[in-house]
Amino acid sequence: MTDDESLECGRTVESVCETVDSEPDAHQRDCPYCGEVRERLKQLDRLAREAKEADSSLEIEPHVRRRIVDFARSNLRRGADIPVHREPAATVSFSEMLIARTARETVDTFPGFTARRCRVRTIATPDHGHQILGLSIGVVMAPDAVVENLDRNVRDAVIDAVARKLGAHVAEVDFTVEDVHYD
Amino acid sequence: MTSHHSTGSPVSPTEEAGSTDLLAEVARTVDAVPGVARREPSVGDFLRTLWKKSTSAEDQAPDTQGLRLDQVDGKASLTVAVWVSREAPGNPLMVSQEVASRVNHTLIERGIAPGSHQIIVRETE
Amino acid sequence: MSSDRNGSSERITTLVLRAQDGDVDSFERLVDTYQAPLLRLAFRMLGNRADAEDVAQESLMNAWVKLDLLETPQAFPTWLYRQAVNKCRDILRSPRRDSTVPIDEAPEGNPVWTDTRASSDPQRAAENSSSMDALSAMLQKLPAEQRACWILREQTELSYGEISQTLAIPEATVRGRLARARKTLANEMKEWQ
Structure with a gap:
């Protein structure tokens, strides 16, 4: 697969991106190139979901929060x-x-x-x-x-x-x- | 947006030797007024305080930050920005008027005629 | 962010207006609402937590200082995210004093702003790669502008309109960058397997 617009089958990578969430059409069902891109995009989605899951516990440290609020209190408009x-x-x-x-x-x-x-x-x-x-x-x-x-x-x-x-x-x-x- | 206009010469510690004492004494008078929690380091507003990086001797003079004493025609007018304590014996207006009254006392004791003071209450705490 | 509308965006507007009037309690509630999204956005942009926390802190402090300049309180969220993205760009563009790694050119001829500090110092690179998960490693391969679009869409969950406002680019440009980002990432998935 290249970075160019077209896959070996003639279709564009973009066309696969746009349809990844719906059912594959007749061409995509049989095409190994579209299929591969589709598979990778689905894995990417999975990775993104896992990352979001992992990030959901990310919060700023209490002392950083305190610093921000103290800053506001001592710099009042x-x-x-x-x-x-x-x-x-x-x-x-x-x-x-x-x-x-x-x-x-x-x-x-x-x-x-x-x-x-x-x-x-x-x-x-x-x-x-x-x-x-x-x-x-x-x-x-x-x-x-x-x-x-x-x-x-x-x-x-x-x-x-x-x-x-x-x-x-x-x-x-x-x-x-x-x-x-x-x- | 204060409406005062000072055309006199500010009394600063870098001027006559006696003026440092005067400014310090006025500062002490202000701080001693019941209900005055603190003075703001600058008479200007928050934005200027935040971005001003002053290294002049004047600004490093201890205990006289946030005070300005202008002398016009022999009269001394104070400009000061303070915070008033919520436990003060009176409301911020009363506390401010007490500041003016006591500062007048201090000036008169030194043989200086009081002018017209500007007292700004920025915050209560 | 775009999921709960109406009620909460009005509430945010009220908090912003009160904060503009100097109400620190309202500002605190804004801090609590946005600290995590900011941190997560910066973390995915930069790949390391320490820098991300700096960005979150500075963005919020900066927001406080400049709050009065915000004319439409409804625009607070995208205005805040814009500041965070700008700070991320600054960090990505400023090489560490000891770094001598040149800026890479991406195939299409646009400069790729990579985190030069990560690649220059081997120990730091090792630290970063251990704290960086697979997604972060792949995101580092994207040019910053595509990376920002992708993160704002996939992680921060902004609408195209909100991303357009945040980055001050037309929606069509947002879509274009997202498409290119997906293509690059899909390509990267092959290497990652």
């Missing part, structure tokens, strides 16, 4: 620094990630809702006092979750959590339902 409070004496800012995380964790406490991304924007920047923030949160819902709860409960909970846990003032929260998860 913070997003923008968002001013949350201004006075002549000092301006206090929080990283967008910090505000997003508090919002996300609050949404997650409501059964049937999972937060995705949370974008923080500044609505007003008075010279004195709290800066007014707005949040845009993407959520996914379980099919039995009540979407009205976002307006009824979740919004207030988010505003309250950010005020209490961080000290920042959110005036608006808009939710976008991005997907419904069927478990």
